[in-house]
Each structure stands twice: as structure tokens, then as C-alpha cells.
Amino acid sequence: MNHFTEKVNPEDPSEPLLVATGLPDELRGSLVKFGATDIGNKVYQQFIKDGATATFTEVTTATDPDLQVAWRVGFNGNPNEIHYTRNISAWKAAPYTKRPGDEIQSATLGSLIAHEFGHTRSGLAAIGIRQNTFKLSVDEPRASALFENSYRAKYNMPIKRTYRKENDVLNFRSGN
Numbered sequence: 802m803n804h805f806t807e808k809v810n811p812e813d814p815s816e817p818l819l820v821a822t823g824l825p826d827e828l829r830g831s832l833v834k835f836g837a838t839d840i841g842n843k844v845y846q847q848f849i850k851d852g853a854t855a856t857f858t859e860v861t862t863a864t865d866p867d868l869q870v871a872w873r874v875g876f877n878g879n880p881n882e883i884h885y886t887r888n889i890s891a892w893k894a895a896p897y898t899k900r901p902g903d904e905i906q907s908a909t910l911g912s913l914i915a916h917e918f919g920h921t922r923s924g925l926a927a928i929g930i931r932q933n934t935f936k937l938s939v940d941e942p943r944a945s946a947l948f949e950n951s952y953r954a955k956y957n958m959p960i961k962r963t964y965r966k967e968n969d970v971l972n973f974r975s976g977n
């Protein structure tokens with residue numbers, strides 16, 4: 802596992818520096834909880850099978866005031882890299898479109914990490930998908946239904962029903 806933190810670049814504030822940092826305890830705890838779910842266990846096995854390394858890059862409001870880069874996969878071209886933030890409350894307060902049933906307010910670091918694994922190359926391979934389709938209408942309900950909601954169900958959190966349009970997650974039926 803690799804972990805980086807975006808830090809302010811004194812020479813160019815628009816281009817943050819990536820600094821190698823230790824895995825924060827909070828993230829470690831969420832990863833352990835994800836690994837205890839059925840899908841999490843499958844995903845970790847797939848990473849091992851692939852000889853792949855999960856990379857976590859933490860963004861903070863110091864370099865990204867609206868945390869726009871948090872919760873993205875492959876942002877730097879690495880299909881097993883997850884950009885995330887521990888500052889969930891600031892992320893929830895950011896001016897994104899909110900929809901009924903999207904369960905943004907109930908999200909935790911663990912549920913968000915579980916969701917992002919559903920966009921990683923090895924996470925997709927764990928459910929038999931070899932290529933990310935880059936179709937938001939498929940990718941997002943799939944990551945929400947098969948990864949995030951498995952985590953939510955295990956830890957008695959409300960189920961996410963909606964990502965982009967009402968009940969698209971609830972109605973998701975296929976692994977493709």
C-alpha cells in the first residue's frame with residue numbers, strides 16, 4: 802500500500818506537491834472494515850492475485866478548498882490509485898448536487914473508500930470486469946450497488962438508492 806498527501810507547493814500553489822506519508826490510522830481502520838465485507842475480501846484477494854498495489858492520495862482543503870479531487874480513481878493515470886480525504890464534513894458541505902436517496906449525509910470514510918474500490922482496476926477485476934467502461938451511467942450505480950452498499954449493509958448504514966438519477970442504484974441489476 803502506498804500513501805501520499807498533497808501539500809502546498811510554495812513555488813506554485815496551483816500545482817500541489819505529492820509527499821509520501823504513512824497510512825493514517827483512520828484510513829487503516831476503514832480498510833480493515835472494508836476487508837471484513839464479502840466484496841472487500843474479494844477485492845483484496847484480487848489485488849494480491851494481480852500483484853497490484855493500492856495507492857491512496859490524501860487531499861485536504863489546504864490544496865483543494867472544495868475537495869474536488871477527493872473520491873476519484875486514476876486521477877494521475879494509475880488505475881489503482883484512490884484520491885480521498887479524511888475531512889468528510891468539509892466534503893459534505895461542498896456545493897455538490899444533492900439528490901434524494903444519495904446518502905451523502907450518512908457517508909463515512911469507510912463507505913466512501915468501499916465505493917472507490919469499485920472504480921479501481923483490481924476492484925473491477927474482482928467482479929469479472931477487465932476494463933473500466935467509463936460510462937458514468939453504468940460505473941456509478943455499479944460501484945454504489947456492489948461495493949458501497951455491501952459495506953453499508955454490513956455496518957447497518959442506510960442503503961444508497963441514488964447516484965445520478967433517482968433510484969439508479971436501487972435498480973442496478975448487472976455486473977456490467
Ligand SMILES: [Zn+2]
Nearest residue numbers: 916920941944
Ligand atoms: Zn463513483
